Amino acid sequence: MRKILLEGLLRRPVTDASPQPDDAELAALAARIDVAARRRLGRSLAIREVDAGSCNGCELEINALQNAVYDLEHYGLRFVASPRHADVLLVTGPVTKNMRTALERTYTAIPAPKFVIAVGDCAVSGGLFANSYACVGPVSAVLPVALTIPGCPPTPHALLKGLLTLLLG
Amino acid sequence: MTPLADHIDLTSAVPNHAPWPRVVVNAEGWLAVAARLGDGGWTLLGLWADGGRVHMALADDNAPPAVAVVSLDAEDGAYPSVGRLHPPALRLERALRDLSGLQPVGLPDPRPWLDHGAWGIGSPLAAIAGEPAPAGYDFLPVEGEDLHEIPVGPVHAGIIEPGHFRFTVDGETVVRLEERLGYTHKGLESLLAGSTLEHAARLAGRASGDATVAYALAFARAAEAACGVTPPPRAVWLRALMAELERMANHLGDIGAICNDAAFAIIHAHFGVLREHVLRAAAVCFGHRLMMDRVVPGGVAVDLNADGEAALRGLLREIRRRLPQLAELYDTTASLQDRTVRTGFVDPALARRFGCGGHVGRASGRDFDARRDLPYPPYDRLRFTTALRTDGDVNARVWVRLHEADQSFALIDQILTGLPAGAIHAPVAPVANGEGMAMVESFRGDVLAWLRLDAAGHVARCHLRDPSCFQWPLLETAIEGNIVADFPLCNKSFNCSYSGQDL
Numbered sequence: 001m002r003k004i005l006l007e008g009l010l011r012r013p014v015t016d017a018s019p020q021p022d023d024a025e026l027a028a029l030a031a032r033i034d035v036a037a038r039r040r041l042g043r044s045l046a047i048r049e050v051d052a053g054s055c056n057g058c059e060l061e062i063n064a065l066q067n068a069v070y071d072l073e074h075y076g077l078r079f080v081a082s083p084r085h086a087d088v089l090l091v092t093g094p095v096t097k098n099m100r101t102a103l104e105r106t107y108t109a110i111p112a113p114k115f116v117i118a119v120g121d122c123a124v125s126g127g128l129f130a131n132s133y134a135c136v137g138p139v140s141a142v143l144p145v146a147l148t149i150p151g152c153p154p155t156p157h158a159l160l161k162g163l164l165t166l167l168l169g
Numbered sequence: 170m171t172p173l174a175d176h177i178d179l180t181s182a183v184p185n186h187a188p189w190p191r192v193v194v195n196a197e198g199w200l201a202v203a204a205r206l207g208d209g210g211w212t213l214l215g216l217w218a219d220g221g222r223v224h225m226a227l228a229d230d231n232a233p234p235a236v237a238v239v240s241l242d243a244e245d246g247a248y249p250s251v252g253r254l255h256p257p258a259l260r261l262e263r264a265l266r267d268l269s270g271l272q273p274v275g276l277p278d279p280r281p282w283l284d285h286g287a288w289g290i291g292s293p294l295a296a297i298a299g300e301p302a303p304a305g306y307d308f309l310p311v312e313g314e315d316l317h318e319i320p321v322g323p324v325h326a327g328i329i330e331p332g333h334f335r336f337t338v339d340g341e342t343v344v345r346l347e348e349r350l351g352y353t354h355k356g357l358e359s360l361l362a363g364s365t366l367e368h369a370a371r372l373a374g375r376a377s378g379d380a381t382v383a384y385a386l387a388f389a390r391a392a393e394a395a396c397g398v399t400p401p402p403r404a405v406w407l408r409a410l411m412a413e414l415e416r417m418a419n420h421l422g423d424i425g426a427i428c429n430d431a432a433f434a435i436i437h438a439h440f441g442v443l444r445e446h447v448l449r450a451a452a453v454c455f456g457h458r459l460m461m462d463r464v465v466p467g468g469v470a471v472d473l474n475a476d477g478e479a480a481l482r483g484l485l486r487e488i489r490r491r492l493p494q495l496a497e498l499y500d501t502t503a504s505l506q507d508r509t510v511r512t513g514f515v516d517p518a519l520a521r522r523f524g525c526g527g528h529v530g531r532a533s534g535r536d537f538d539a540r541r542d543l544p545y546p547p548y549d550r551l552r553f554t555t556a557l558r559t560d561g562d563v564n565a566r567v568w569v570r571l572h573e574a575d576q577s578f579a580l581i582d583q584i585l586t587g588l589p590a591g592a593i594h595a596p597v598a599p600v601a602n603g604e605g606m607a608m609v610e611s612f613r614g615d616v617l618a619w620l621r622l623d624a625a626g627h628v629a630r631c632h633l634r635d636p637s638c639f640q641w642p643l644l645e646t647a648i649e650g651n652i653v654a655d656f657p658l659c660n661k662s663f664n665c666s667y668s669g670q671d672l
């Protein structure tokens with residue numbers, strides 16, 4: 001163990017440089033988002049993630065944000081266990097009908113002001129599951145969505161860019 | 170173990186089912202098979218309905234293992250329950266009934282499974298939709314003075330899939346866990362029906378995202394079996410390359426996460442970085458970090474170029490240096506082993522009875538790996554070993570996973586050395602009414618894919634069975650007698666798929 005710790009001290013950090021959010025994305029978001037609410041939240045956001053029926057691919061990449069390479073926390077972003085502590089609700093999956101109530105309840109439990117981000121093609125549009133008897137479809141059919149991050153699944157880089165857009169917006 | 174051929178008339182197999190025989194039986198024959206499963210004579214691989222017909226896939230684990238499918242026409246929408254004689258079939262039959270409307274007569278647990286009463290219809294796979302299940306669910310009753318219940322989920326504290334766990338505890342000790350799943354049911358099999366092979370392959374690759382390569386491969390192999398197509402050698406080797414990258418990435422990520430659940434952050438951090446390297450190499454090679462939609466019927470969609478090969482060589486160097494170091498750290502940290510040793514024990518007898526695959530089975534004495542026991546190319550040309558233990562605890566599953574990650578490393582090395590040149594795709598002309606089946610070893614265990622094509626060559630019915638179907642029930646037994654705080658550890662050491670079992 002000592003050797004591994006020592007190596008860690010001597011090596012360069014493995015963390016990547018920060019991505020820059022696209023200006024177009026920023027402008028589009030600014031038009032939609034409640035700027036006053038955004039200000040009140042400051043430069044740090046607590047995120048609660050809910051899988052509303054994803055294939056778990058999106059979860060893999062969201063989890064990857066927490067590894068040392070992306071190191072989400074150094075941006076002031078962190079995942080929290082309770083919706084009561086959250087500012088942002090990150091939703092994946094085509095909102096299965098079996099998960100709809102749980103998703104709505106989680107949203108209700110988050111104190112205002114709050115933002116919903118739909119992550120992945122399923123959450124953005126229903127994806128390949130859009131026409132299923134078992135799915136509601138996009139998250140926007142259930143909750144007010146402030147930001148969408150498409151991709152199947154979105155890469156950690158795309159996720160970071162999206163989240164930073166919200167932070168700087 | 171009894172040879173299949175002694176009990177099932179394999180000579181009467183239907184002509185259009187490949188590569189294993191499918192035999193139509195009557196109710197008596199069906200019950201005889203169910204009884205033999207119950208006696209432990211054979212292993213149940215899957216159970217599903219196609220219209221008014223039920224199919225059951227089974228294996229006899231003799232060397233060499235043999236596989237067959239038996240089929241029964243349900244009379245008046247009912248057939249004799251297999252779960253009555255063989256408990257591993259219980260949830261499969263509850264799901265089958267929810268989706269197809271066929272009634273398993275004598276099923277000991279009549280509660281709905283996937284249908285939570287929210288779809289607005291019932292029996293979505295049946296020609297005529299039925300009534301939805303009532304909302305609400307009766308958990309099994311528990312009695313006892315000092316017991317109390319802890320309901321958890323479907324939304325969990327971490328970034329994981331949704332499902333409900335009902336713990337009954339006596340003080341700190343879990344006396345029973347009951348799972349309620351189905352929250353991620355997306356109607357995948359209904360979407361598969363009527364699809365072209367290309368579209369269906371994309372759907373199958375989203376049954377469980379962490380095993381997307383394995384699912385796409387299982388689907389492609391079933392489709393190729395139905396259509397009598399052999400993909401070119403280079404494609405077959407590239408598929409194995411992707412499958413081993415996926416296996417390695419998952420094991421590395423999970424081992425780290427298990428250690429994290431035991432509050433040992435440094436291993437988690439290092440395995441997280443290693444996993445990231447695997448995914449980045451995959452992205453360089455195949456243009457997608459999880460390699461979704463890269464395995465297609467007929468071959469693969471992307472070829473490996475020099476850049477990809479260089480990325481893989483770099484990855485192998487990194488793994489060769491880091492993996493033994495981290496394995497040693499795991500091995501020599503007593504405080505970590507204190508949490509993993511003798512925690513979450515899975516009885517080998519249960520692992521065998523449930524036909525439990527993957528690291529859960531191999532850590533509890535069930536020596537089965539589809540790559541070796543139902544061999545598909547190129548694994549018949551590659552050298553690898555499988556780990557087998559009987560201690561069945563979290564620690565055993567960690568070691569089996571470490572061994573597998575190490576073997577994937579060795580396999581990738583061999584594939585890079587022996588990769589044949591040539592085409593990466595062969596055209597697949599759908600064969601009307603063809604039927605095919607495949608078993609593919611995912612990082613989690615064996616995935617089963619079965620499909621039947623219609624007269625136009627579209628998918629008429631496709632059934633996918635996740636390895637988790639036979640692992641989830643054993644998680645309920647593994648936590649018994651452990652403390653509540655060890656549940657995350659047990660759960661992560663299994664890492665069952667919610668999406669794969671809910672479909």
Ligand code: SF4
Binds near residue numbers: 053093120
């Ligand atoms: S967007 Fe893709 S990766 Fe994400 S849940 Fe949907 S199918 Fe899975």
